[in-house]
Amino acid sequence: MKIAAVCVNVSTKIDTKVFDYHVPPSMEEVLRVGCRVQVPLGSQLCDGFVVDFPNSSEAMNLKEIKDIIDKEPVISQEMVELALWVSAYYLSPLHKILEYILPPYARVQKEKWVKLEDACSLGELTQTLALLDSLLKNIIEALSKGPQKIDKLIKRFGANCNGALEDLQSRGVLNFYWQFTPLGKEKIITCFRAKVNIEEKIAEQLKRAPKQMEVVQYLVTNGPQSKAQLTNILGINNNILAALINKGIIEKYEFREQRLPEVHEEFANNVVLELNNYQKEAIKRINEALDAEIHTTFLIHGITGSGKTEVYLTSINAALKRGRGAILLVPEIALTPQIIGRFKSILGDKVVVLHSNLSQGERLDAWESLRIGQAKVIIGVRSAIFAPVQNLGLIIIDEEHETTYKQSEPEPRYHAREVALKRAQLSNAVLVLGSATPSIESYYFAQKGEYGLIEMPERVTKNSLPDVKVVDLREEFKLGNKSIFSRALSEAITEALNKDEQIILFLNRRGFSTFVLCRECGSPLKCRNCSISLTYHAATLEMKCHYCSYKTRVPPRCPSCGSSFIRYFGTGTQQVEQELKLIWPQAKVTRMDVDTTGNKNAHQNLLAVFKKGESDILVGTQMITKGLDFPNVTLVGVIAADISLNLPDYTSGERTFQLLTQVAGRAGRGAKKGQVIIQTYSPDHYSIEAGKKQDFLQFYQQELAARRVMDYPPFSYLIRILVTDYHEKTVIVYLEAFSEIIKKDFVDNVEILGPAQAPIGKIKNRCRWQIILKGKNLELLKNAALYGLHQTLKGETNKTLRVILDVEPQSIL
Template sequence: RVFDQTTALELNAEQKNAVEQIITAGQQQKDQVFLLEGITGSGKTEVYLQAIADVLSENKTAIMLVPEIALTPQMVERFKGRFGESVAVLHSGLSQGEKYDEWRKIEREEAQVVVGARSAIFAPLKNIGLIHIDEEHESSYKQDETPRYHARDLAIWRSKYHHCPIVLGSATPSLESRARAQKGVYQLLQLNHRAKAAAQLPAIEIVDMREEFQNHRTSTFSANLQEKIQNRLDKKEQTVLLLNRRGYSSFVMCRDCGFVLPCPNCDISLTLHMDTRSMRCHYCGHEEPIPNRCPNCGGNKIRYYGTGTQKVEEELRELYPQARILRMDVDTTRRKGAHEQILQKFGAKEADILLGTQMIAKGLDFPEVTLVGVLNADTSLNLPDFRSSEHTFQLLTQVSGRAGRAEKAGEVVIQTFNLQHYAIELAKKQNYEQFYQQEMHVRHRGGYPPYYFTVKITASHPEEQVAAKKIFQIANQLKEVLSPQSLLLGPTPSMILRVKNRYYYQLIIKYKHEPNLPHVLDEILNGSQKEQRQGLFVAIDNEPLNFI
C-alpha cells in the first residue's frame, strides 16, 4: 500500500512547548518521564511525530506504542506518511512471516521507528532516542498470561537503559501516572485546547433510562438518541455508537424453570453468538448448538436475555432501514486486516453508523462524525472492581472525544441508569482534574492503589481441595514475613471459581514498604516449580489491574 506523504503541521503554543521540552531532555540524554495530558483532539499525535522527527535527525531510533491493534492502522498511516519506509510495524495480528520480515527490517537497521501494540516494546532497536506510549491508561498494555509484564514499566526501564526521554500520552491518565506527576516523579505537560482552532469539545447530554422505562419505552435507543441519529442521516453526517459488551445476548434462560445454559468446563454461562448460530464460552472457547428445548425441564420457553452488538445491529436496521451500518467487535475483526477494512470504509463515508465495543472508543479520528451515542454507560460501572469508576470515566471521555473533531460541532448522548454517579457527572463535564481529585479521595479511604502497592497470587488445580490447600499454605508463609502495616485479602475462591476445568483460589497483598517481600515471592515461585508436574500452578501478578 502506498501512503500519501505528509509534512509537519503548524503547532499551537502548548504543543510547541511540549515538543521543545521533550527534545531538550533528549539532547541532554535525560531519562525523563513526561506525562502528556491533553484533551481529546488536542494534537498529541502531532507532538509525537515532531519529537520523533528530531530524534531521527540525530540518527537515533524511536518506539511508538498504541493500546489496540484497531488503532495501529491509523497510527501506521500517519507514521508512514511522515517517515516513509523507515517505519516497522509489530503486533499480534501479523502472520509469522510478516513478523519475521518486520523483525529483520529492525535488526538490519533498515527501520528507525517501530509502531505497534504492547509486544513492540521488545523490538531489537539500538540507540533509542525516544519512546512514546499513547493512551497510557489502557489496560491492554498489561499482559495477563506468563510472562506477565506491563509495557509501560518495561518502556521506563528501556528509557533508563538508553538514557532517553519517554512520553506517556492520554486525555485521561491512569491515577498512578497522574499521582506520580503530582509528586514530581514524572513531568506534567498539558494540552488544554483542541489542535484545530475551529473544533470545540462536544456538547454532552445524559439520558435517564429509568424514565424511558417508566414511559414503557424498552428500546435500546432512547427517544432522544433515535431523533438525533435520524437527524444525522438526513444531514449525511456520521454517527458512532458504543455498546459496552460483545456477543448477541448475554445468556439463554428457560422461563419455566430458570435454567441458564452453563459451560461444562467453567463456572459461567454460555454466550449466544448468532453469526455462528452457537453458544460459546468466552473463557475456554467451548461451543455447542443453541438449544430449542430446555435441557433441564424439557420446556420450550427458552428465551434470550441481555443486549449484544449483533442484537443492537438488528434493532438499528429495523429502525433505520436506509442506513449503512458497520459493526466492529471481536467477532467482526477476527479475520486478518479486518480492523483496517472497517475503518477505511467508515473513513471513506461508505457507512453512516459505526457500532462497536470498546475498541472504537479510542484514538480514531474521523472529521465527519458529529454524533456519539453510548448505549449503556453502566455495565463497566457495576463491576465489583475498585477501578470500575476510573474505567467508566476514561471510556466515556475517550468515546466522547470522537465527536466534532473538525469544523462541524459534535454531540454526545450517554444513556445511563446511574445519573448521580460522579464518574458519569464528571464525564459530562469532561473534567479530568476534578475526577482525579475525587477518585484519589475514594482510593485513599479504601486503601487502594496508588496509595498501596498490590500483588495477587493465584493457585489453580483440577481438584478444588488441592488449590485451596496451596493458597492457605502460601498465606501462612506470607504472614510470617509481612509487617503489621500490610494487609492480606483472602485467601478466597476467584470470582469465577472454575475455568477450563481448573479451580482457582487467590489472595491479594496490599503494602507500602516491604523490603523482604520480593525474596519471599521468589521462594514461593521457585518452590511451586516441582508441583507443576502434578498440575498445581501458582501465578504471581505484580500490580494486578483487577482483583476479580
C-alpha cells in the first residue's frame, strides 16, 4: 500500500512532527504532495499536509488517512521543498511554515461538528436514554435534526455537554468531525446583456412593458451591465429581469471580478527613460544570466538616485520576454505606490501587488492570478517571496540591507533574502540584490566573489549628491539653543519654503515625547506590562506603550513619590509636527508614521498629497528614508541621528549609516541642488562621519575591521535563544541549565554569551532573558541549540514557559 508522509499540526515546545500513513486505494490517484488531509493521531483527528511519498517507513502498524481536504494541491511541490528547507535552516516547525505560505483562497476556518452514527436507530436510543439522564436525551434529540456545531451545543446545554458528548461517542452513538470553511472567496458578479438589437418586433412586443423596454435600450446602448448597476440606475427589480430572460431578449451570465488595489494617479508614470552606461552594463549582465538559465546572484551597489528601479524594470521586462516570471521585494508598504505606479504603467495587468494592507479579497485575487499564470510579476513585502509565480526566472530585492526582511514574530523567523537565494537555486533563477548601502554581509560575499558585484556610482540626473552638514547639538546647547531645530536647520527650512521647495524631516520616533519623567525623584513613567517607558501622544493626550499597546492618561502626580512635577522629555514625530506649525504657520505639514498610516491606502494618499505639492514638509519615521523620489525636495533634515546609534546592538553603527545615507538620498533628485543637515550629539562617530561623506567604502572598511576584532558576522554565525515567562526565576533557572548543557557538550566549538536579561527585559508582563550562541559552523550551532532545547524541555510541565530560537538574528533587543 502507498505511504504518505504527513506534517501534522500538533505543535509541541520542541517541534512539529511528520508521520507516515497508509494511503487508501481510493485516494491513490488523487492524493498529491501539497494536499491537506485528515489523519488519526492518538484518539483524535488532525489536519496535516502531505509532504512526501516515501518508498518505505520505519514505523509499524501504520494508520490510514481518513479524508482529503483539498482536491488539488494548495501548495506546489516546489514550495513544499522550499518549506522543508526553511524549517531545517531556521529550526522552525514545518507546519507553521506551510500554514504561513498557504494561499489566501485555501485558508479555512476550522470548526468541530458532531453527528449521529448512521447505524443508530433513534427509537432504540430514546428507549435506552429513558434510563439515563436528561442531558443525554436532549443532545440526542438535537442531533436527530441533523449535525450540530460543538460550540452551539455547549452554548445551549452548558459546559457539562463536553463530557456527555464523549460518553455518547464511547457508546458508538455519535461521531465528531471537522468542517473547513474557506475564509476568502472569489467575487462573482452577475451581469446581463442584450441578445438582440431593438427591432420593430421587439418594440412591439414590449409596448405594454415600458420598464422592460428601458432595460433593453440601456443594455443595447451601454453594453453588458451588472445586476447592481441596473438596479441602481434604472430602479428595476428581479421580476423585470426574469421576464426578459424568459422572452429570450436578454441573458444572464457570471464572471469573476479581480479585486485590484487602487494606484493613485499621481504615481502613474509610463515615460521611457534613457539609460546611462552603468545601467546598460547592469542590465547586460543580468540578461546574460537569464539566457544561461543557471542560478546567479548579483549585488547592485548603486548610490541613491543612480536609477536602480529602471534596471529592475528593464530586467523584469527581459525575463517576461523569455517566458519567465519575476518577484520584486520591497521593505516597506510605503515604497509600493511609486514602484507599482511605474511598473503597472509599463507592464499593465502582468503585475500584481501583495502586502498586509490589502483586503483578504485583494490578496486572494492576486495570488490566484499568479497561480493560473494570468499575472507574471509580483511586487510585495517579504512574504511575497512565497508567491506562486509560474516559471520563476528573476527575483529582485530592493534595499536588501533592510532589517524588515527578517521576520521576528511570529514564526517562522526567516530572512527573505536567504529564502530568495534558496528559491532562486531551486528555480535556476537570477537573484538581484540592490542597495545604496548594502549589508556588511552581502558586500563581503560580493568582495569574495560569491555574488557578482555591479557598481552604479553616478546619479542618472548627472546631479552631484547633496551637500551634507553635521550639526553638533552639544554646541547648540552651549549657545543657548534648546529648540528641536538647530540654527542651521531653521535657516535652511525658511530658505526652502521661501523658494517654494519641499522638505523632508526624519526622526525615528513616533509620538510627542519619548518619555515622561518625574523631576523630583527622577522616575520615568513606565508601562505596567513592559520594562520600557511610555510614549506621550499629544493628539489623544495619552501615554502609550509601543510594544503591548497599553495606554493611560498622564497622572497628576508621580506614582513613585507623589510629586506633581511631571515633565515631558525627548522628541517624537508629533512634537516635530507641532513645532513646525508654530514656527512656520504658513507651511503645510504631512506626518507619516505608524499612527497616521493605519488605514487602507493611507501610505499612498499621504505621499500623493506631497507629490502634488499640496504639502511643503514631510515629517516621518524610517518609512520615508528610502526609495521615495520627489524632484522638488531640496532639503532633508535628520532631527536626531543618535537614536539608532545608541541601541545595545552590534549592528547599531551599520543601521545609523544606512539610515543617514538613505534619507540624505531623498534630497536633490531633480534639477535643483540638494542639502542635508544632520543633528547629532556624536559627530565624531565613524558611521556619522561616513554618512556625511556618503562614503560606503569608508564605512564598510571600518565596520568590517570592528566585526573582525569582535568576531561578529560575517566572520561568525549567531543563534539567539530567548526565553520568556511570567516569573523571572523560572527563566533564569531554565537558561542556566541550557547554558550548562552547551558548555558540557559543545565547549570547543560554541561560544556562549549570557545568560543575560534582554535589553528590553519585560514585554506584556513576560520576563525576557537570553543567551547568544556564536561560532564558525552554523550547522554545529543549530545542532547545539536543538540538543539544548530537547534536553531542557524533556519532561517540562510549565505551560507558560516560551523558548524562541532565532537563527541569524537581525536584532538582540
